[in-house]
Amino acid sequence: MIPTHYFLILSAILFTIGVCGVLTRRNGITIFMSIELMVNAVNLTFLAYARQFHQLHGMIFVFFVMAIAAAEAAVGLAIFISLFHHRETIDVDEANLMHW
Amino acid sequence: MLEFIIFFVFAAIAVIFALAVILHRNPVVGALSLVGSFFALAVMYVLLEAPFLAVLQIIVYAGAIMVLFLFVIMLLNLQHVREEHTRPVQQFLGYTGSALFGIAIVYYLAKYAAMQLPNGPFNADARAVGVELFQAYIFPFEMVSILLLAAIVGALLLSGRLPAKTRAAETEVAP
Numbered sequence: 001m002i003p004t005h006y007f008l009i010l011s012a013i014l015f016t017i018g019v020c021g022v023l024t025r026r027n028g029i030t031i032f033m034s035i036e037l038m039v040n041a042v043n044l045t046f047l048a049y050a051r052q053f054h055q056l057h058g059m060i061f062v063f064f065v066m067a068i069a070a071a072e073a074a075v076g077l078a079i080f081i082s083l084f085h086h087r088e089t090i091d092v093d094e095a096n097l098m099h100w
Numbered sequence: 101m102l103e104f105i106i107f108f109v110f111a112a113i114a115v116i117f118a119l120a121v122i123l124h125r126n127p128v129v130g131a132l133s134l135v136g137s138f139f140a141l142a143v144m145y146v147l148l149e150a151p152f153l154a155v156l157q158i159i160v161y162a163g164a165i166m167v168l169f170l171f172v173i174m175l176l177n178l179q180h181v182r183e184e185h186t187r188p189v190q191q192f193l194g195y196t197g198s199a200l201f202g203i204a205i206v207y208y209l210a211k212y213a214a215m216q217l218p219n220g221p222f223n224a225d226a227r228a229v230g231v232e233l234f235q236a237y238i239f240p241f242e243m244v245s246i247l248l249l250a251a252i253v254g255a256l257l258l259s260g261r262l263p264a265k266t267r268a269a270e271t272e273v274a275p
Contacts, residue, residue: 002107005215008212010111010114012206014114014118015205016201017118020122020195020198023190024195029169029173030122030130033121033130033169036161040141040161043141043157044144047144047148050148050224051148051149054218056224056228056229056232059152059153059224059229060232063153067247070160070248071247073165074251075258077168078255078258078259079258081172082259
């Protein structure tokens with residue numbers, strides 16, 4: 001059996017890569033993919049602790065996180081399509097208006 | 101021993117593909133790298149005795165969500181969009197900040213190195229997860245279906261609407 005902290009440290013590394021992507025990139029879709037990466041790192045933590053404490057609740061949480069990530073991806077990408085129709089770019093620096 | 105080899109190989113794959121997502125300029129390459137990273141994470145889920153969620157990870161994440169990403173990237177024809185004017189200060193602060201964050205979180209998690217693994221079998225197959233989901237978590241499960249419906253309506257409203265000028269031109273032409 002692989003110790004739990006191996007998975008926790010892998011999850012921390014993936015989460016940090018996601019944070020780095022959000023902070024340094026300005027392409028909206030890439031930022032969105034970095035967020036998905038962070039969500040997956042958190043899912044890995046949930047499952048690591050679910051095995052550690054012999055609890056099914058962590059797994060149920062991962063299930064809900066996946067469902068909500070799907071909804072988030074659909075709405076977020078629709079926002080980017082709308083932004084691209086108006087501004088011809090998905091650079092997040094260009095998106096400085098809530099309404100146009 | 102074999103478990104450790106599988107863990108380190110797929111951990112390396114997950115990290116390398118994740119780095120490709122944030123470092124590569126072409127979003128299509130980024131999206132496909134993210135699919136690779138998700139597959140490696142599915143292997144981690146199998147190692148964590150969660151085969152049901154590993155399958156779900158491949159079908160929902162690598163299958164559905166990433167196809168949606170690729171579809172939007174190709175629909176907007178973003179392969180050739182470059183990030184022209186990069187800001188050195190923002191880049192520097194971003195890399196430094198995330199490196200400090202990474203050191204802090206790994207330092208914090210290293211405390212759990214002494215944690216003992218529990219004894220006894222842990223039954224978390226599809227049947228066990230399903231029974232838990234449809235008994236204790238039936239209300240949140242139904243709420244998720246309403247949330248997904250709201251997301252469908254929201255996505256249609258947001259992406260189906262044309263800019264005001266185009267819409268005005270269309271209504272003039274229509275009658």
